[in-house]
Amino acid sequence: MEALRAAERTCSSPGVLQAGRPLTCPGREPLPPATALPADHTYGEPSDRPTASVVAAGTRMEVECGMSVGRRQILAAVAGGVLSGCSAPPRTGAVRSPSAQPGTGTAPSGTGGATAAPASRAPGRVAPTRAEVVARYGRATPSSWGFDAPGVLGRLPSAERVIALTFDACGGPGGDGYDEALVGFLREHAVPATLFLNSRWIDANQAAFGQLAADPLFEIGNHGTRHVPLSVSGRSAYGIPGTRDAGEVFDEIAGNREKLTGLLGRPPRFFRPGTAYCDDIAARIVTDLGERLVGFTVNGDAGATFTAGQVEHEVAAVPPGSIVIGHMNHPGHGTSAGIAAAVPQLLASGHRFVRLSDVVR
C-alpha cells in the first residue's frame, strides 16, 4: 500500500485546462463565456458560469471492479424494482467563482494530483453511519476546495503503457442519454472501461444498466446521488449548490452507493462527485465510506462538447498511465467517433487499456 501511495504521489500533479479552451469540468458542459448554454445543457442553468478563466483540472473518479454478479441477478434486481428514483439536481444557484483553486499549474490537460492519500478503510470494516459521520465531521472546517482534494488519484499507479478510459453518465435533465455507439465500439474492440454512473442515470436507463453491469469489460463507479459538488459547507461549483454539511455529503455518496451495492451485489470502489468538486473534509468522508477518489489525467471530451477530431487529438496523444475522462451520456456528440479514431492509434503505439481496478489495488 505504501508503494502504491508513493507511486501515486510521484505520478500525480495538479494541472489546469488549456488556455483558450472552454472552461469545463469532467461532469459538465464547457462553459461559454457569455452566451446561453445549449438546450441540452446537462449540469445547470444558464447562470452556471464561473468567472474564473482557469480551473484546476483534477478530479476523482470511482470505479467498481470486476463484476462478480451474474447478469441474471442484475436483471432480476432491475426487474424487481430495486432501482428507485432520486431527487432532481439543483437547477439554480448564484454564480460563484471557485476560490482557493488548488493546482494552478500549466499542464495542458493534466489534473488530479494525488496528494497525501488518506488511509483507506480496512476491508471488512463496517462503514460509519450517517450519524457517526456527522459526529465526526460536523464541526470540521474545510481547508481546500476544487478538483485535487487529498487522496485524489490523478494517474494510474503503473509504469506500464496502460491507459484507463473512463466515461461518466451524469443523469438529470439533458443528461440521461446513452451513447450506444460508444459502448458498441468498446465491445467490438474489447476495450475495457470504467463507467461512472449517477443514480438518476441508472433510474432512466435500467435496461442499459443491466447490460453494462453484466459485461465484465466494464466496471461501474459511483457518480453520486444528485450529482452535486461535495462540500461540507455549501460551496457551489458552476452555479450548482453543493452539499451543505457532512450529513448531505454522506447522503450524496451513500445514496448511490446503496443503489449500486443492491444492484451489483458489491459496493463500488471508486467515487467521483458531480462536477468533480470536493473539499478536503468531504474527501475524508468518501474514504471513510470505503471508496476511493480518482481524478483524471486527460479531459478527453470536455463534457461531451468536443468534436470527434478534438477528442481524437486529445486522446490519441495521452501518455502512458493516463486516466482519460469522457462522457457516455451524450449520444451523437463527438466522443464516440473520437474515441473510435484514437483507440487504434494507442494500440498501435503499444498501449493497452485497463479498468481502474486492474491497476489500483
Ligand SMILES: [Zn+2]
Ligand atoms: Zn457528471
